[in-house]
Amino acid sequence: MEGQEVGGRPLQGFLALTKRELKKWYKEPLLLLITVLQPLIWMVFLGKAMNLGAVFGGGVPPELARGLMLRSFGTTDYFSFMATGMIAVTCLFTTMFTGFSIIWDRRLGFLNKVLSTPVSRASVIFSKVVYATLRSSFQVLIILVAAFALGLKVGPGFHPLHLLGVFLVAFMVCVTFSSLFLMLALRSTRWEAPMAMVNLMLMPLMFASNVFFPLELMPGWLRAIASVNPLSYTNDAVRQFTIWRLDRGALLRDLAYLGLFSLTISSLSVYLAKKYLSR
Amino acid sequence: MREMVRAEELTRVFNGLTAVDHVTFGVREGEIFGFLGPNGAGKTTTIHMLTTVLKPTGGRAEVCGYDVVKEPEKVRKSIGVVPQEYTADEDLTGYENVMLCADLYGLPREEGRKRALELLSLVQLEPFKDKRVETYSGGMRRRLELACGLINRPKVLFLDEPTLGLDVQTRASIWEHILSLRENFGMTVFLTTHYLEEADHLCDRIAIIDHGKIVEEGSPSELKDSLGGDLLTLECEGEGVEEILRALEGVREVKAEGREYRVKVTRGETVAPLLLKALGEKGLTVKRLSLAKPTLDEVYLEKTGKSLRDQGESPEEVIKQRVTLWRARR
Incomplete structure (x- = not known):
């Protein structure tokens, strides 16, 4: 970090900026309500609407239908597959706005x-990253509570402590995406270009991943894209922690990939911020 | 005397457009120095470069003896900045906003708290410190910005359009606050303004800037004197008035239009009685006499060839200013 903060605690400026963002969030009841509602709406409407279980089970013996589901989604309940996928989607949608907050700060002269x-400069970036991450984590908590309330089927060998793993994974994906979107908006003074860019990236990121559908059932080219998408690794890890049987090798691969990815992107964003x- | 700000050939080009064009000037310790010019003349760009927010594309600048490009951290620690916009967070209270600034400067908690309360009472916001900023009026917001800019006890304070959009009374009270800073703390102040009265009232020295270039520099009275002094206008009937006027000491120029004479003199108040006496001795009566002191307005007109007006500004700048004006009116 450049320049020592004279006499104060080392992270003082960073903490103050983070506190500012957080205060703006929880002091606004409507914003808080929307933060709660958004993931719930996603999960309830999408998760319950896309009843793939019914599609797979149509006209086949229930035993066979369950086998089909289990083979494709790793669980017999599509809602559980979908609900756990919503964790990554919510993180994506919440962090995508961090870029705009820096444009707003620039416009108002605060920046x-x-x-x-x-x-x-690193504090300026990280305060926004941490804010987006905390806000997303709060939403992840709501998703988990709601998912269990709506009948999430946990996998064999599930332990409540695994949920901490879910938060770890959410943390990494949030750091990745908020740094990415901040990076795109670093020099912008206007909304239009970054807004269009975010819109352009959103759909491919979401659909070229295993949020709604397992990679194994995708055509080869799409699977190739999806298998570098950090969202796929997020979902894989989240599902291992919750609805699937935990596979140490695969989980380690997911965590290593996400860790490396978030570290690279956030370092790059700090480097660009300084510049x-x-x- | 030590120079707290020194700019040499300072230049900033935005996409081929030169906003600040080889500007050279110095601000002495304890001085209030003003950049006077129309919107879009390059005043804010200059402040941004001096406060390390923008990088110069040419030339160099030092603040408190530190180079703004090579030693930005040292510059940042020794200056205070009050931007043109209202940057305080509306959702936070006045006190929270000042404390945020204290943390940005890394002040120890207790020290920050002490200074925040001191400054809030200095700018007379103590009774409102726990109210959200969205309830503040324009003048209160400006005073809050001032308090934020002073939290690190800066050696040089930068004020960008300190009274933009404020009413006359509020403006006068902000002026008093600025003058008292110099009086009480010996602070060096660099300010920009497009209000002539403001530059005249506050500044020890002024640089008139237009199209990114300094066109004139000096104290307000020097600038006014450069116009050739005061103007006496008199009405007098009779022969030989012009000759008598020209013979008087201190008279520089006489223009006659019928019975009306326009006389440029060095000091109006000393020349006027002499003039009356000289004309009286010849039996000539002056029917009417008026004395006009030159204003910065005239200096401005003379130097830039036009009155203060809005020039081509970036849309970003326009929006910022609109937001400022809108908030100032509340």
Whole structure:
């Protein structure tokens, strides 16, 4: 970090900026309500609407239908597959707005004021990353509570402590995406281009992954894209922690990939921030 | 005397457009120095470069002896900035906003708390410190920004359009606050304004900036004197008035239009009685006499060839200013 913060605690500026974002969030009841509602709507409407269980089970003996489901989705209940996928989708949607908050700060002159103080550029970026991550984690909590209430079928060998793993994975994917979207907006003074860019990226990110459908059933080219998408690794890890049987090898691969990915992207965003935040 | 701000050939080009064009100036310790110019003349861009927010594309600048490009951290620690916009968070209270600034400067908690309360009472916001900023008026917001800019006890304070959009009374009270800072803390102040009265009232020295270039520099009275002094206008009937006027000491120029004479003099108040006496001795009566001191307005007109007006601004700038004006009116 550039410049020592004279006399104060080492992370003082970073914590203050994070606190500012958090206060703006919880002091606004409507915003808080929307944060709660958004993942619930996703899960209830999408999760219950796409009843793939009924599709697979149509006209076949129930025994065979269960086998088909289990082979394709790793669980007999499509809602459980879908609900766990919603964790990554919610993280994606919440973090995507971090980029806009930095444009807003620039427009209002707040960013210029902060840049003229000794606070490090990394703190400016990380305060927003951490805010988005905390906000997403709160939503993940709501999803988990609701999913269990709506009848999530846990996998064999499930232990409540596995849920901590879910939060770890959510943390990594949030760091990745909020850094990515911040990076795109670093020098922007206008909404239009970053907004279009986010819209462009959103659908491919969501559908070229295993959120709704397992990779194994995808055509080869799509599977190739999906298998580099960090969302796929997020879902894989989340499902291992909840609805599937835990496979140590696969889980380690997921965590390593996500860890590396988030580390790379966040370091890159800090590097670019130091270089380009001052225009 | 030590120079707290030094800019040499400072230049900033945005996509082929030169916003600040080889500007050279210095601000002495304890001085209030003003950049006077129309919107879009390059004032804010200059402040942004001096406060390390923008990188110069040419030339160099030092603040408190530190290079703004090579030692930005040292510059940032020794300056305070009050931007043109209202940057305080509306959702937070006044106190929370000042504390945020204290944390950005890394002040120890207790020290920050002490200074925040001191500054809030200095700008007379103590009774409102726990109210959300969205309830503040324009003048209160500006004073809050001032408190934030002073939290690190800066050696140089940068004020960008400190009274933009404020009413006359509020403007006068902000001026008093700025003047008292210099008086009480010996602070060096660099400000920009497009209000002539403001530059005249506050600044020890002024640089007139237009199209990114400094066209004139000096103290307000020097600038006014550069116009050739005061103007006496008199009405007098009779012969030989012009000759008598020209012979008087301190008279620089006489223009006659019928019975009306326009006389440029060095100091109006000393020349006027002499003039009356000289004309009286010849038996000539002055029917009417008026004395006009030159205003910065005239200096401005003379130097830039036009009155203060809006120039081509970026849409971003326009929006920022609209937001500021909108908030100031509440």
